């Protein structure tokens with residue numbers, strides 16, 4: 001039996017609960033959410049942004065991902081995203097990729113300060129925040145140990161487990177896509193708590209994690225523009241590969257062979273990426289990346 005000691009209210013007498021398994025779905029707040037990457041994100045639903053076809057206007061029928069308005073500043077490549085919703089409203093986020101150990105208390109507050117200071121560089125208009133949304137999204141690079149439950153009767157799910165893409169940080173989408181598999185895994189665990197988890201890890205994640213780790217350590221100073229140059233090249237390659245490949249990457253469905261083609265094409269257009277990878281990632285991580293990709297390529301044969 002799993003045993004948990006619960007304290008309903010501060011000062012209330014602890015109550016002991018027992019169960020066959022305990023599901024930890026506390027998201028980033030779980031003490032077992034030990035993923036090596038994190039994406040601090042702030043923003044929310046905005047009204048009043050100017051609509052139109054211009055770069056600094058919102059097209060109400062088109063979303064926008066991984067847009068930048070500056071090079072690396074304060075050791076971070078800040079990124080914007082916009083998703084139109086109800087008429088006259090757009091959800092806008094500002095975020096960056098980081099190693100979890102590099103993000104301290106107050107990170108979201110200073111990111112919000114930047115959001116309001118620089119929003120007009122991203123989109124024009126008389127913006128009004130209708131509803132704030134913010135938080136830390138964990139991401140696991142697959143280059144270090146995975147978040148682990150403290151015992152065989154405890155299962156981590158969602159952000160606590162961080163099995164979603166470390167590149168898109170779309171934990172909600174990944175949870176929905178994996179809902180049936182997760183439910184079946186938990187049902188098996190209730191029957192046999194000792195059984196190993198059969199939770200699925202999309203093959204493409206063995207490749208995307210290193211890219212996220214690279215973005216979490218962007219070069220500054222004289223090389224502060226490199227991340228933007230790399231993003232421009234990578235998106236140009238995805239564009240050339242076509243919408244199906246691009247959509248497959250965003251939905252975590254890209255096949256390992258296509259992912260390797262994407263990497264090779266990006267490196268052919270931007271050979272500096274080899275130096276950027278070697279200076280941002282330890283050799284051991286590069287080795288794990290190569291081994292993980294090779295394993296997935298072999299499995300997919």
Ligand SMILES: Cc1cc2nc3c(=O)[nH]c(=O)nc-3n(C[C@H](O)[C@H](O)[C@H](O)COP(=O)(O)OP(=O)(O)OC[C@H]3O[C@@H](n4cnc5c(N)ncnc54)[C@H](O)[C@@H]3O)c2cc1C
Pocket residue numbers: 025026027028029030041042043093133134135136137157158159160169170171172173174175
């Ligand atoms: C600003 C922002 C935008 C995002 N946009 C997208 C997106 O567009 N697409 C996408 O797919 N994903 C997105 N995500 C990520 C997505 O929201 C998360 O991956 C997803 O919510 C994870 O779900 P979860 O249930 O694991 O954790 P959570 O949604 O974090 O839920 C955990 C819950 O546990 C509760 N909790 C924590 N500790 C305790 C405790 N001790 N006792 C009781 N309850 C506790 C919390 O209050 C919370 O309700 C976004 C995240 C943020 C922050």
